[in-house]
Amino acid sequence: MGTLSKEARPAATHVRPFLLSPRGLALLGVQTFFALATPLFGATVWTLGKAGAVLKALANGRITGPLLAPFLDLTADFVTYNRGIFATVFVAPASIAWDAVEALRDWMFDLQMPPVGDATLRKQIHAARVANVQRQIRELVTAGATRLCTARPGFLAMSMKAGIYKKHWGGVEVHALRDIIEIDEEREVVRVEPGCNMGRLSRELIKKGWSLQVLPELDDLTVGGLINGFGIETSSHKYGLFQHTCTAFEIVLPNGDVVYCDKDHEPDLFATIPWSHGTIGFLVAAEIKLIRAKPYVQIEYIPCHTQQECVEVFERASRDNGNDFVEELMYSKEMGVVMIGKLASSVPKGATLNVLSRWYKPWFFTHVASFLKRPAGAPHAVEYLPLRDYYHRHTRSIFWEIQDIVPSGNSWWYRYFIAWIGTPKISILKMTTTGKLKVLWETKHVAQDLLVPISTLKESLDLFHDELEVYPLWLCPMRMLSPPKNLLAERGEAPAVAVLNSDEPAYPPQEVTTPTGSLTPPPPAEQLFVDVGAYGVPKSQKFHYERSLQVIEKFVRGVQGYQALYADTMMSRGEFREMFDHQLYDKVRERFNCGERLPEIWDKVNKNARA
Numbered sequence: 221m222g223t224l225s226k227e228a229r230p231a232a233t234h235v236r237p238f239l240l241s242p243r244g245l246a247l248l249g250v251q252t253f254f255a256l257a258t259p260l261f262g263a264t265v266w267t268l269g270k271a272g273a274v275l276k277a278l279a280n281g282r283i284t285g286p287l288l289a290p291f292l293d294l295t296a297d298f299v300t301y302n303r304g305i306f307a308t309v310f311v312a313p314a315s316i317a318w319d320a321v322e323a324l325r326d327w328m329f330d331l332q333m334p335p336v337g338d339a340t341l342r343k344q345i346h347a348a349r350v351a352n353v354q355r356q357i358r359e360l361v362t363a364g365a366t367r368l369c370t371a372r373p374g375f376l377a378m379s380m381k382a383g384i385y386k387k388h389w390g391g392v393e394v395h396a397l398r399d400i401i402e403i404d405e406e407r408e409v410v411r412v413e414p415g416c417n418m419g420r421l422s423r424e425l426i427k428k429g430w431s432l433q434v435l436p437e438l439d440d441l442t443v444g445g446l447i448n449g450f451g452i453e454t455s456s457h458k459y460g461l462f463q464h465t466c467t468a469f470e471i472v473l474p475n476g477d478v479v480y481c482d483k484d485h486e487p488d489l490f491a492t493i494p495w496s497h498g499t500i501g502f503l504v505a506a507e508i509k510l511i512r513a514k515p516y517v518q519i520e521y522i523p524c525h526t527q528q529e530c531v532e533v534f535e536r537a538s539r540d541n542g543n544d545f546v547e548e549l550m551y552s553k554e555m556g557v558v559m560i561g562k563l564a565s566s567v568p569k570g571a572t573l574n575v576l577s578r579w580y581k582p583w584f585f586t587h588v589a590s591f592l593k594r595p596a597g598a599p600h601a602v603e604y605l606p607l608r609d610y611y612h613r614h615t616r617s618i619f620w621e622i623q624d625i626v627p628s629g630n631s632w633w634y635r636y637f638i639a640w641i642g643t644p645k646i647s648i649l650k651m652t653t654t655g656k657l658k659v660l661w662e663t664k665h666v667a668q669d670l671l672v673p674i675s676t677l678k679e680s681l682d683l684f685h686d687e688l689e690v691y692p693l694w695l696c697p698m699r700m701l702s703p704p705k706n707l708l709a710e711r712g713e714a715p716a717v718a719v720l721n722s723d724e725p726a727y728p729p730q731e732v733t734t735p736t737g738s739l740t741p742p743p744p745a746e747q748l749f750v751d752v753g754a755y756g757v758p759k760s761q762k763f764h765y766e767r768s769l770q771v772i773e774k775f776v777r778g779v780q781g782y783q784a785l786y787a788d789t790m791m792s793r794g795e796f797r798e799m800f801d802h803q804l805y806d807k808v809r810e811r812f813n814c815g816e817r818l819p820e821i822w823d824k825v826n827k828n829a830r831a
Contacts, residue, residue: 296654296655296656297656299652299654299657300654300656300657303625303626303657304625304626304627304628304629306652307625307626307644307649308626308638308641310652311644311645311648311649311652312641312642312643312644313641313642314645314648315642315643315644315645315648316641316642318645318647318648319642319645326399326420329399339401339402339404339411342399342400342401342402343401343402345399346397346399346401346413346504346505349396349397349413349504350397350470350472350478350504350505352393352396353392353393353394353397353472353502353504354472354476354477354478355476356392356393357392357472357474357475357476357502358475358476360390360392361474361475361476361817363390365389365390365817366390366817367385367388367389367390367817367818367819368389368390368392368474368817368818369385369386369389369390369391369392369498370391370392370393370394370498370502371386371391371392371393371394371395372394372395373386385819385824392502394414394415394502394504395415396415397413397414397415397444397504397505398413398414398415398416398417399412399413399415399416400412400413400416400420400421400424401413401505403424403425403428403430403510405428405430405510408430408509408510408511409467409507409508409509409510410425410430410432410507410508410510411505411506411507411508412443412505412506412507412508413443413504413505414442414443414444414445414447414448414503414504414505414506415442415443415444416442416443417439417440417441417442417443418435418436418437418438418439418440418441418442418446418611418612419439419440419612419615421435421443422435422608422611422612423608425510425513426513426607426608429512429513430510430511430512430513431510431511431512431513431607431611432465432508432509432510432511433455433458433459433465433508433509433510433511434451434452434453434455434456434459434460434461434462434464434465435453435455435611436451436452436453436462437453437611437612437613437614437615437619438612438614438615438618438646439612439615440645440646440647443506443508444503444506445786446462446463447462447463447466447469447493447494447503447506448493448494448495448496448497448498448503449495449497449784449785449786450462450495450669450784450785450786451463452669452696452698452751453545453611453696454545454546454547454559454561454696454697455544455545456696456697456698456699456751457538457539457541457543457546457697457698457699457748458541458544458699459509459699460698460699460700461494461698463494463495465508465509466494466506466507466508466509467482467483467507467508467509468480468481468482468490468506468507469481469482469489469490469493469503469505469506469507470503470504470505470506471489471493471500471501471502471503471504472501472502472504473500473501473812473814474501474812474813474814474816474817474818475812475813475817478504479501481493482507488804488807488808488811489808489812491804492804492805492808495785495800495821496805496821497785497821497824497825498818498824499809499814499818499819499820499821499824500805500808500809500812500814500818501812501814501818513563513607514563514564514565514607515564515565515566515606515607516563516564516565516566516567516573516604516605516606516607517544517545517561517562517563517564517604517605517606517607517610518561518562518563518564518602518603518604519545519559519560519561519602519603519604519605519610520559520560520561520600520601520602521557521558521559521588521591521600521601521602521603522537522557522558522559522560522600523555523556523557523591523592523594523600524548524555524556524557524558525554525555525592525596526554527553527554527678527681528678530548530550530554530555530556530558530681531677531678531681533548533558534546534548534556534558534677534695534697534750535674535677535748537558537560537697538674538697538748538750539748542562543560543561543562544561544562544563545559545560545561545562545610546558546559546560546561546696546697547559547694547695547696547697548694548695549585549588549589549692549693549694549695550681550691550692550693550695551589551592551691551692552691553681553682553685555592556693556695557588557589557591557592559588561610563607564604567604571602571603571604572602572603572604573603573604573605573606574587574603574604574605574609575605575606575609576605576606576609576610576613576616577606577608577609577612577616579635579639579640579642580635580636580639580640581616581635582630582635583616583617583620583622583623583629583630584613584614584616584617585614585617585619585620585692586617586630589692615643616643617629617630617643618643618646619692619694619753619755620692620755620756621667621755621756622643622644624665624756624757625644625649626644662765663765664757664758664765665756665757665758666688666690666754666755666756666757666758666765666768666769666787667754667755667787668753668754668755668769668772668783668784668787668788669751669752669753669754669783669784669786669787670751670752670754670772670776670781670782670783670784671698671749671750671751671752671776671781671782671783671784672749672750672752672776672779672781673748673749673750673779673780673781674697674748674749674750676779676781677695677750677752679775679779680750680752680775680779681693681752683771683772683775684752684754684772685760686760686762687758687760687762687763687768687771687772688754688758688760688763688768688772689758689759689760689763690754690755690756690757690758690759691756693752693753693754694751694752694753694754694755695750695751695752695753696750696751696753697748697749697750697751698748698749698750698751699747699748699749700747700748700749749781751784766790769788769789769790770790770791773789773790773791773795773799774795776799777791777795777798777799781799782799782800783799785821785825788825788827789825789826789827790826790827790828791822791826793822793826796821796822796826797822800821805821
């Protein structure tokens with residue numbers, strides 16, 4: 221229930237606030253809550269588990285099965301076909317309760333700790349947690365486990381795909397690794413555990429006047445998922461992917477050894493951890509670059525009414541390094557809104573301040589769509605958002621997926637009278653997915669991010685429209701950073717350059733700390749990529765889940781692009797290796813004997829292989 225495990229709790233090391241101080245009383249109150257709630261929660265889980273087992277046994281019984289079947293089918297049909305009601309009445313309140321308990325747990329931890337700038341105690345607790353991971357791995361290996369993975373339940377992952385392999389492999393419990401270890405303001409880095417999510421990280425950093433160079437939108441995205449998987453944000457045209465902002469990793473190898481790696485120490489290991497999906501080792505800490513934050517973001521909304529205009533305005537904005545944030549939402553094949561964001565210290569007098577986090581506010585993507593209705597030739601709309609509201613602007617609507625779950629969720633009456641209940645968490649939505657819904661998600665729905673060179677954007681938009689016709693589409697620019705020269709020299713390749721033409725705005729000098737690893741360095745003319753994000757129910761008459769995805773994957777391979785691997789991939793092992801450079805990855809896996817306990821990436825991400 222959110223308390224530290226025994227193995228991860230060093231004796232007599234916590235700061236003990238004076239009992240009668242506000243901090244001491246707060247700590248006492250939170251500890252009392254957990255002391256009472258933890259056994260109650262455990263008893264509830266045990267009871268529900270037993271009830272579920274009994275219900276399953278009765279449902280499979282020769283006599284009771286036929287009697288229960290109509291009731292179970294009726295319940296499943298209600299949850300399936302009245303998803304909006306179920307999500308509002310059950311999932312949203314459960315999500316609030318979940319978040320409240322998590323927040324209390326984090327608060328209790330912080331109350332017992334000195335400030336994050338004084339990291340001695342936090343480092344001790346982190347070391348104990350890492351030792352616990354090492355112990356588990358060695359015990360599993362001794363017990364004969366042939367495959368290892370984290371014991372994190374599949375429903376907690378942001379991906380909709382099912383990690384069936386977790387039922388059969390040796391699970392390593394890593395849930396305790398979820399805190400900020402240190403904010404080093406002198407070096408301008410934060411050291412953090414992989415389970416810490418973007419919601420907590422943005423809250424703590426912004427309070428201290430800092431932020432990450434790349435801070436992805438959704439609150440529940442974790443540091444570990446963004447490194448082992450994929451992470452991008454509208455500042456990626458300046459800083460690259462989330463992985464490119466990392467300066468060091470701490471890894472527990474499949475034999476239980478701990479290795480620290482950065483660009484100077486174990487650089488090959490450092491290069492191959494991003495996108496590796498836990499197939500090299502268990503990430504237990506990461507060091508990430510910081511930038512100075514400002515309290516607001518000024519956003520300029522530029523409506524575009526032809527595809528050519530959408531592409532040209534977006535590319536021009538993406539190549540201007542004076543813009544702190546750039547994204548575009550495409551609402552049809554021909555119409556979209558480009559958003560240019562710049563950090564701001566204050567809101568000018570008379571300017572519009574839009575506090576998106578208020579529950580009654582329209583979903584952000586619908587708010588953006590309203591700018592398409594502005595008269596031709598009218599000045600571009602400009603408004604200011606609080607920085608944290610901007611970072612998490614897509615959380616409340618889960619980009620725009622929520623419109624298919626709660627269709628009336630953006631109506632005025634729902635926003636003012638019901639939306640205060642909160643947004644359903646993806647994890648609880650996944651936990652309550654029925655068999656019929658699962659089939660619909662796997663055959664009638666897409667959630668894909670494809671990274672393509674910006675020179676192929678028009679062609680990409682045409683293909684997505686033809687095969688999927690899912691709108692809105694999310695366009696996010698991404699600077700593809702080159703690996704260090706020594707790695708390029710080994711491959712006999714030249715470094716990529718920042719711009720195509722000398723008259724385009726040049727990027728300022730920036731040290732490249734993270735090689736691209738499995739992302740092959742692009743040719744000089746393809747330094748700037750675009751993430752085309754398609755999330756929703758396709759309307760194209762041609763759409764067939766597997767066939768359409770295979771067509772898109774073939775196109776992406778052909779333009780030397782990449783597929784984000786949180787989603788399904790239909791590629792064969794050979795096609796997968798054609799898209800992703802495995803040269804260094806194979807070398808590192810062989811060196812650390814990863815093949816004995818950890819699968820290849822393809823075995824974890826391919827839809828058919830992971831079953």
